[in-house]
Amino acid sequence: MIAEELEQEQNSGMTLSDKSVKVDEPLQPSSDRLDSVGSRGRIDITDLSVFYGHLQVLKNINLAIEPHKITVFMGPSGCGKSTLIRTLNRMNDNVPGFHVTGSVTIDGVNIYSRGVDPVLLKLRVGMVFQKPNPFPLSIYDNVCFGPKIHKMTKSKAEMDDVVRVSLQKAGLWDEIKDRLKESALKLSGGQQQRLCIARAIAVRPEILLMDEPASALDPGSTTRVEDLMVDLAASYTVVLVTHNMQQAARVGNKVAFLYRGDLVEVGQAPNIFENPTNPLTEKYISGKLV
Amino acid sequence: MARHLQDTIYKYVTMCLSGVALALIFIIIGVLIDSSYPALVVYGSKFFTSITWNAELTGSICYTSGIAHMCGATFGVLVYLTGTLLSSGIALLIGAPAAVGLAIVLAEIAPRRLASPISFVMELMAGIPSVIYGFWGILVLVPYLKSTLEVGLSHSLSSVPIFSGAVFSAGLLASGLILALMITPIIASISRDAMRQTPEGLKEAGRALGLTDWEITYKVVLPYARTSIIGSIALGLGRALGETMAVALVCGGASNFLPKTFFYPINTMAAFIVFQLDAAFTDPSGMSISVLAEMALLLMAITMIVNVVARLLVRRGFVSRPENLIQV
Amino acid sequence: MEPDREPTNSVQLQDSFSFEGPVRPRNYTRRKALNLFVKGLLIVAAVLVLYPVVDILYLFAYKGLQVISISRLIETTAGAASFNPHAAGGLANAILGTLFIVGLSSMIAVPLGVFGGVYLAEFSNDNRFSSIVRFFADVLAGVPSIILGYVGFLVLVLRFNLGYSALGAAIVLSVLMFPYTVRATELALKRVPNGIKEGALALGSSKTTIINRLSLKFALPGILTGILLSLSISVGETAPLLYTAGFSDYINWTACCHTQIGYLTYVVFTFYTIPTTNAIDLSYLATFLLILIVLVINIVARVGLRRLSRDLESRI
Numbered sequence: 050m051i052a053e054e055l056e057q058e059q060n061s062g063m064t065l066s067d068k069s070v071k072v073d074e075p076l077q078p079s080s081d082r083l084d085s086v087g088s089r090g091r092i093d094i095t096d097l098s099v100f101y102g103h104l105q106v107l108k109n110i111n112l113a114i115e116p117h118k119i120t121v122f123m124g125p126s127g128c129g130k131s132t133l134i135r136t137l138n139r140m141n142d143n144v145p146g147f148h149v150t151g152s153v154t155i156d157g158v159n160i161y162s163r164g165v166d167p168v169l170l171k172l173r174v175g176m177v178f179q180k181p182n183p184f185p186l187s188i189y190d191n192v193c194f195g196p197k198i199h200k201m202t203k204s205k206a207e208m209d210d211v212v213r214v215s216l217q218k219a220g221l222w223d224e225i226k227d228r229l230k231e232s233a234l235k236l237s238g239g240q241q242q243r244l245c246i247a248r249a250i251a252v253r254p255e256i257l258l259m260d261e262p263a264s265a266l267d268p269g270s271t272t273r274v275e276d277l278m279v280d281l282a283a284s285y286t287v288v289l290v291t292h293n294m295q296q297a298a299r300v301g302n303k304v305a306f307l308y309r310g311d312l313v314e315v316g317q318a319p320n321i322f323e324n325p326t327n328p329l330t331e332k333y334i335s336g337k338l339v
Numbered sequence: 340m341a342r343h344l345q346d347t348i349y350k351y352v353t354m355c356l357s358g359v360a361l362a363l364i365f366i367i368i369g370v371l372i373d374s375s376y377p378a379l380v381v382y383g384s385k386f387f388t389s390i391t392w393n394a395e396l397t398g399s400i401c402y403t404s405g406i407a408h409m410c411g412a413t414f415g416v417l418v419y420l421t422g423t424l425l426s427s428g429i430a431l432l433i434g435a436p437a438a439v440g441l442a443i444v445l446a447e448i449a450p451r452r453l454a455s456p457i458s459f460v461m462e463l464m465a466g467i468p469s470v471i472y473g474f475w476g477i478l479v480l481v482p483y484l485k486s487t488l489e490v491g492l493s494h495s496l497s498s499v500p501i502f503s504g505a506v507f508s509a510g511l512l513a514s515g516l517i518l519a520l521m522i523t524p525i526i527a528s529i530s531r532d533a534m535r536q537t538p539e540g541l542k543e544a545g546r547a548l549g550l551t552d553w554e555i556t557y558k559v560v561l562p563y564a565r566t567s568i569i570g571s572i573a574l575g576l577g578r579a580l581g582e583t584m585a586v587a588l589v590c591g592g593a594s595n596f597l598p599k600t601f602f603y604p605i606n607t608m609a610a611f612i613v614f615q616l617d618a619a620f621t622d623p624s625g626m627s628i629s630v631l632a633e634m635a636l637l638l639m640a641i642t643m644i645v646n647v648v649a650r651l652l653v654r655r656g657f658v659s660r661p662e663n664l665i666q667v
Numbered sequence: 668m669e670p671d672r673e674p675t676n677s678v679q680l681q682d683s684f685s686f687e688g689p690v691r692p693r694n695y696t697r698r699k700a701l702n703l704f705v706k707g708l709l710i711v712a713a714v715l716v717l718y719p720v721v722d723i724l725y726l727f728a729y730k731g732l733q734v735i736s737i738s739r740l741i742e743t744t745a746g747a748a749s750f751n752p753h754a755a756g757g758l759a760n761a762i763l764g765t766l767f768i769v770g771l772s773s774m775i776a777v778p779l780g781v782f783g784g785v786y787l788a789e790f791s792n793d794n795r796f797s798s799i800v801r802f803f804a805d806v807l808a809g810v811p812s813i814i815l816g817y818v819g820f821l822v823l824v825l826r827f828n829l830g831y832s833a834l835g836a837a838i839v840l841s842v843l844m845f846p847y848t849v850r851a852t853e854l855a856l857k858r859v860p861n862g863i864k865e866g867a868l869a870l871g872s873s874k875t876t877i878i879n880r881l882s883l884k885f886a887l888p889g890i891l892t893g894i895l896l897s898l899s900i901s902v903g904e905t906a907p908l909l910y911t912a913g914f915s916d917y918i919n920w921t922a923c924c925h926t927q928i929g930y931l932t933y934v935v936f937t938f939y940t941i942p943t944t945n946a947i948d949l950s951y952l953a954t955f956l957l958i959l960i961v962l963v964i965n966i967v968a969r970v971g972l973r974r975l976s977r978d979l980e981s982r983i
Contacts, residue, residue: 140546145450168549168699169691176547182540184559195548198558199692245544252548342873349875353786356779357797360804360846367810367818374821440712448706457717462969464720466896466961468903470935471954475723477939523716549692551702574809581811583906584936609813613906619820628821635817639810646809650802 090116090173090255090286092137093154099132102146106132108310109151114303116255119278119287121301121318123294125338128307130290134258137288138174139167155256172199175254179261181241183233183248188225191233191244192216195252211251218284219247220277239270246277256286263296275300294334298322306330308338368639375633377406377626382414386633389415391595400624408626416634421597422511422605423638426586427579429515429601430522434579435572438523442530442568447556458531465524473588476517481509481589484516509589510604517585522575529574529653533567534560570652577645581638583609608638724958731955734948744929744938744949745916756945758953760918760929764833768912768930769901771837771922772844777894779841780848781883784890787849788856789878801853804846815839816907824911830925831913837922839907844897851893855886888975892968899964903957905932931957 092114099107107129114120122130132141139160141147152159160170183191192212195201202208212229216222221243225236233244242262249257259278263271278300281287291297297304301318306327314327325331332338378386381403395412402408441461445454537560545555561568591604592614598605606614612635618627692698742757783800791797819839829835859882867877883890913927914937920928934953938946 168551171547171549178540178543180540182544184541200694346874350790353782357783357786357800357849359779359783360800360807363842364803364807370818370821437712437716440709441716444709444713460717460720463965466899466965468932468957470905470932471957474935474954520719551698553702553705577809583813609811612813612817613909616909635814639814642811643806646806650805
């Protein structure tokens with residue numbers, strides 16, 4: 050288990066009291082949890098079209114996104130990949146004129162059906178954005194922001210654990226454990242982005258949407274975030290948007306290539322790069338399509 | 340060479356012109372200090388502690404330290420200072436929350452299509468002359484307050500002294516309400532602009548964490564815009580303190596007594612200066628002019644302090660469009 | 668059911684899955700209600716705050732249209748105090764007086780303000796002096812107009828012995844307009860794209876030429892907006908004029924000196940207390956005209972000039 054190895058690796062680097070180990074347990078991506086939610090967090094996109102007013106930005110998309118895999122949306126800018134990922138947790142609801150046809154179901158429930166509360170949906174579908182966007186608060190307050198507002202913990206100690214484990218999972222704990230009270234804005238760009246990942250997973254979503262999370266980062270930080278995504282896939286359904294083909298190839302399990310609102314091709318990660326079936330995909334991969 | 344000279348001349352001429360703003364402030368303060376000097380010498384600190392204003396215009400002239408003044412005249416600013424502070428305080432208590440509420444509606448709740456006509460109405464609100472607010476106050480607000488208060492608070496109203504003519508039975512509450520209306524566009528437009536500057540990323544972060552719309556406003560937008568909002572409220576206060584005509588029409592024109600209830604007639608420093616126009620001419624000793632200058636100086640000092648604090652709070656370079664300048 | 672979530676995660680679990688289900692926070696019902704309640708409250712506050720403006724516009728449009736007539740626009744206020752219901756009386760002296768004072772004050776404030784703004788935008792490089800000037804301009808804009816009026820009275824009416832006059836009133840109003848004009852010009856000039864200036868500079872034009880021929884032209888809509896809006900404030904001012912202009916029922920004034928001059932806001936302020944129908948009607952009419960002027964200026968400044976500036980920008 051990659052995630053467990055990560056846990057151990059991090060645990061070895063810090064001093065843990067008996068108590069915190071115990072409380073820590075439920076948040077760990079234990080094998081128990083992995084088995085039980087093995088089928089949770091599955092997204093099925095069926096005949097999805099998205100419009101902004103009269104402008105159609107996505108055309109008849111059909112795609113299955115599987116749990117514990119990294120599904121990558123790739124394509125040139127303006128292809129609709131960002132719109133697609135934001136459609137998965139209804140982040141676009143506030144855009145004037147936004148409407149969809151077709152359906153997006155998560156574990157069998159259409160998230161655009163009447164009974165679904167778009168606010169609660171976000172608790173199951175977390176999101177990390179292109180530009181790191183920590184709140185102008187301390188590192189600690191950033192991570193506990195979600196759990197606090199949703200009253201997810203009963204005590205300060207419990208909150209401390211949520212913060213610690215979230216930061217551990219985001220691979221940031223060792224770097225900042227001594228300065229949790231410092232402003233998050235003092236962190237480097239890469240650290241800020243991992244903090245945003247920690248903040249997103251602190252509310253325990255099942256699905257993590259990542260909209261070009263590494264595009265504003267330097268190469269070193271990019272590598273760290275990519276490694277992190279692979280680890281996170283053990284516990285979450287990860288959806289990644291990128292315009293970086295190398296990144297898609299490095300981390301993706303399933304890659305969807307979009308072009309001008311159409312889903313051109315879907316394939317398993319190595320295949321789609323080695324033997325693309327669609328000439329458009331081939332052109333894009335060989336860098337001839339901007 | 341000639342061209343260089345031309346540019347240099349242009350630069351220094353325009354520099355002097357821009358410096359006029361500086362000069363004017365110093366001239367205003369200088370003139371007020373100079374003119375209030377006789378009053379300061381003759382009446383000293385009594386000016387700040389007395390509630391009586393009696394110019395004794397028909398008396399004879401006495402001299403103190405060689406300065407002419409009317410024998411037995413008393414000039415106390417306390418009634419007017421109290422009226423100014425109380426009416427502005429009420430204006431803030433009512434106007435600031437309402438204005439920030441309006442700003443939230445404009446920046447966060449109303450769709451753009453609705454927000455821009457509402458914004459236009461708000462900008463118009465800032466443009467309506469003060470005297471017209473006062474006129475509306477007499478015609479609509481004061482009668483309305485009277486009729487509803489009489490029904491609801493008749494026991495309180497029994498303590499309200501009746502002034503000449505029902506229409507002019509105005510006072511503290513009416514002044515506070517009119518001022519609240521007048522400072523609303525200032526506070527609301529700056530607050531709205533500050534809220535709109537909240538980075539979209541922060542709001543999206545909140546939304547993605549499962550915050551409701553109000554929680555996003557309260558936890559993300561308001562903290563981000565807080566300094567500017569406080570600054571805008573201070574600017575509103577500065578406006579309320581110096582507001583003249585509207586208050587002059589609805590304040591009830593009190594003199595020589597302090598308000599005991601919300602419904603008491605009051606007077607403010609700015610309004611009183613307007614009312615004393617005649618006295619300024621008819622005082623044979625000329626002392627009234629000096630005392631009014633002292634009152635103006637006091638008002639200037641208070642509004643300047645408030646405005647300077649406000650300007651420091653409202654972020655520099657915040658106003659980016661000329662058409663937004665007027666409210667700011 | 669998820670056994671691993673249950674122990675510490677204080678969120679309610681439901682047995683069948685729905686989006687309201689496994690991750691519905693305990694406090695969510697309350698938060699959702701609060702959200703709706705606060706939104707409702709804010710909308711009510713906004714309506715309450717905006718209602719008086721609508722009422723003001725409606726009331727005075729209604730009254731104004733009732734009392735407006737040609738004779739009331741071409742006659743002077745001289746007959747207004749008469750108890751004869753058919754008495755003559757109009758606002759011609761006040762309308763012309765307002766236009767004259769405001770016109771005169773913009774002749775003073777606009778050149779000073781525009782070129783002061785040129786310095787701040789084009790020459791100052793945001794140095795210390797310019798930030799002091801900006802600060803004082805903002806402070807000046809915040810000085811209560813009654814203080815400007817009283818200082819004008821002390822200096823112009825008494826010390827310089829101008830008496831009540833259009834000139835004195837105009838000087839005081841120009842002090843009021845000046846800071847707006849300076850800042851509006853500065854902001855408008857700073858919005859002119861650098862590319863234009865640099866292009867001309869590369870062609871060898873002097874800075875003076877560039878500013879006068881190019882920058883000011885492109886900044887014109889913004890500058891005009893600022894000037895117009897400060898004009899609309901001046902038109903509505905009363906307090907500074909009471910102490911500097913006096914009032915005259917006739918059109919007998921000259922710019923200077925010792926000749927009182929009529930203006931609209933004075934009619935609003937005082938005619939209401941004159942117990943004749945005609946005088947009261949005139950104060951309604953004066954209010955209506957003032958609102959009309961303010962409305963027109965605001966629409967021109969905010970809608971018309973914004974379009975003009977967009978056109979200019981699109982041509983770049």
